[in-house]
Amino acid sequence: MSESVTVGHVLAALGHAFPVAWAEEWDAVGLRVGDPSWPATRALCTLDANLGAVERAVGAGCDLVVTHHPPFLDPIDTLTPAIPSGALALAAARAGVAIISMHTNLDRSPVGAEALPLLLGLPVLHPLEEPVPGLPKDVRYGRLCEIAPERLAVFASRMGAALGVRPRVWGDPAREVRLVAVGNGSVRSLIPAALAAGADVLLGGEVRYHDALDAVENGLAVIEAGHDATEWPLVHVLADCARSVLGDTGVIEEPARAGWWIAEGA
Template sequence: MSATLAEVITALERAYPPALAESWDAVGLVCGDPAEPVRSVLICVDPVESTVDEALELGADLVLAHHPLLLRGVNGVPASDPKGRLVHRLIRAGAALYCAHTNADSADPGVSDALAEAIGLIDTVPLEPRPDAPNLGLGRVGELPEAEPFAAFVDRVAKALPATAWGVRAAGDAERMIRRVAVCGGAGDSMLGAATKSGADAYVTADLRHHPAGEHLEKGAHLPALVDVSHWASEWPWCEQAARVIRETFGGNVAVRVSARRTDPWTLAASS
């Protein structure tokens, strides 16, 4: 017996409460009838042409995405618009779209827990805990089972995440020993200060900008070394975490697939 879309949403919102979303965010059901059955789900980071193609090829009844499709207000979703076209394709196929974004970032476990788990961190706590709930919040900081040189740690991160043209960039002394690590899935240079206060030896995140990174490094070699990965790769481990939520709630009644399609926008890299 399949679940209804409303039942799947209830399970997702227990794991990733919408109340945890930032005020500017747009989370929840984008399209779909809560009364309709859900037999299969595709989970992805980005609701884009490629992942919608995959969902329709699989006959999925629901696309669960991390990033919102309609983050900013719109007055319509015409099929002549790229995002509107995706909505029309999903509706015509009888497929729903649900997005869990910053609510999944702050949940316990959430996006940064999945990144920390992929890297192998233990004893993690929020990097920026919520005042009303210290177990919730953005980022995570934890420990490696054993200290290792920064160069080996960078290699560990590269092996833990899916390959991208962006790759893994790092700034720090290759021989520095790394034990305490802060992570933040997605764009995290706004949390450089929190990573520093946490006493981390290294900070792993995405989309580090030139000036914040440079200014951070100029403050001294005792501050966290930096590891910069692609935004998509840093959040992709969350897809399997979300898949577990559905599998544990509905067992074999709902088939779940994690999309392996690389939706990182960068496709080529070259070195001089």
């Protein structure tokens, strides 16, 4: 790619695809660290903006990190290495690595909301969340999908295999499911919409314990596949957008990686 490509060019492409106006008011999206005038020759696209991502970017010769999760949501009043957010920002700035994050504006975008159903081969019927005033009709969280009827246990196992995880499942394993509500990451807020849509099961990252109990009592099964596992497809969406500016060789799309582990039994 030409040396004239800047962080601002990549930011503009991402902002066009996922406008900042689509993000929640509390969110922190866009350019989080760096200067739009900095050169952008190679980008690392990953899920989380942390010190490890910056170090991997530097090691791969990247001058830009594009993430789904922002490096910080709360205002920063101290920028020192003594706090994680400060250490991250300082390390990135010293290395000349900019950080761009697309969070809830990506989650509720049409391509973002349909990334997980597409990966899992679930035919989409329509958006799940009610229309949001001031936003396009298809800019909504979640999607309602329809599958050939199958037992919950079979469906959950199939989805887990596709994502490479062992999901936590709430509900009768023998019940038949046909209408599937799908969301990225935390899907607690989608439970009312899933119930209103007549969904048989809600598939997402995680919900709260008592919300899962209430959902099952109201006839909605829940599959918790993990926050990260259900959002890694969004990294591919970000990488595709970055490639439109930097080309195929200018983007490193990180494969799914877990930041946690499961203890072995005694």
